[in-house]
Amino acid sequence: xAGVAQSPRYKIIEKRQSVAxxxxxxxxxxxxxxxxxxxxxxxxxxxxxxxxxxxxxxQLPKDRFSAERLKGVDSTxxxxxxxxEDSAVYLxxxxxxxxxxxxxxxxxxxxxxx
Amino acid sequence: xxxxxQSPQSxxxxxxxxxIINCAYENTAFDYFPWYQQFPGKGPxxxxxxxxxxxxxxxxxxxxxxxxxxxxxxxxIMDSQPGDSATYFCAAxxxxxxxxxxxxxTTLTVKP
Numbered sequence: 285x286a287g288v289a290q291s292p293r294y295k296i297i298e299k300r301q302s303v304a305x306x307x308x309x310x311x312x313x314x315x316x317x318x319x320x321x322x323x324x325x326x327x328x329x330x331x332x333x334x335x336x337x338x339x340x341x342x343q344l345p346k347d348r349f350s351a352e353r354l355k356g357v358d359s360t361x362x363x364x365x366x367x368x369e370d371s372a373v374y375l376x377x378x379x380x381x382x383x384x385x386x387x388x389x390x391x392x393x394x395x396x397x398x
Numbered sequence: 399x400x401x402x403x404q405s406p407q408s409x410x411x412x413x414x415x416x417x418i419i420n421c422a423y424e425n426t427a428f429d430y431f432p433w434y435q436q437f438p439g440k441g442p443x444x445x446x447x448x449x450x451x452x453x454x455x456x457x458x459x460x461x462x463x464x465x466x467x468x469x470x471x472x473x474x475i476m477d478s479q480p481g482d483s484a485t486y487f488c489a490a491x492x493x494x495x496x497x498x499x500x501x502x503x504t505t506l507t508v509k510p
Contacts, residue, residue, distance in 0.1 A: 326404075326501050327500050329499075375441050389434075391440055
């Protein structure tokens with residue numbers, strides 16, 4: 285079974301530039317999550333999709349972050365414009381259903397904003 | 399508001415020793431408590447998980463102890479091995495919310 289795929293693995297951009305991350309979840313997984321993991325901290329949820337609908341985006345900085353899930357499968361997360369404090373690893377995860385089930389994580393995209 | 403507090407931040411044990419990591423939660427609606435293991439450059443991977451209807455769950459060398467009244471749970475790694483050196487995260491989720499709230503992680507180093 286293929287895992288959660290993310291790209292790119294690494295990205296370095298200057299502040300105020302834009303960047304986009306891509307995620308392909310495990311086939312058949314209805315729930316997709318984007319987490320932000322700052323160095324030395326645990327992952328923090330940015331947005332949760334159930335199929336192609338948003339379930340929770342309460343911690344997404346909507347003035348600069350946006351996300352969509354195309355046809356309930358792939359997802360993209362965009363940051364525009366980036367700030368220095370956005371430097372982090374962005375993790376995509378998926379699960380069969382929502383709460384109380386195992387989430388499978390991708391390897392993440394390490395973003396450095398200079 | 400940090401809903402899941404994890405300790406210690408780092409832990410060093412000798413090979414063959416017992417590693418113990420503790421977590422405390424606040425939200426009584428949480429009903430699923432997974433532990434994730436993360437190696438450098440990789441995403442977290444589920445290690446073991448427990449629901450509050452049992453007080454202990456064991457899988458191989460890994461055991462979760464759960465105290466519902468104290469709102470605490472812990473991970474015990476028996477016979478710790480150098481290959482166990484990683485960062486461990488506890489997490490908690492509720493059935494309605496779906497998302498997991500993570501602790502800040504414990505970096506475990508097992509010395510040979």
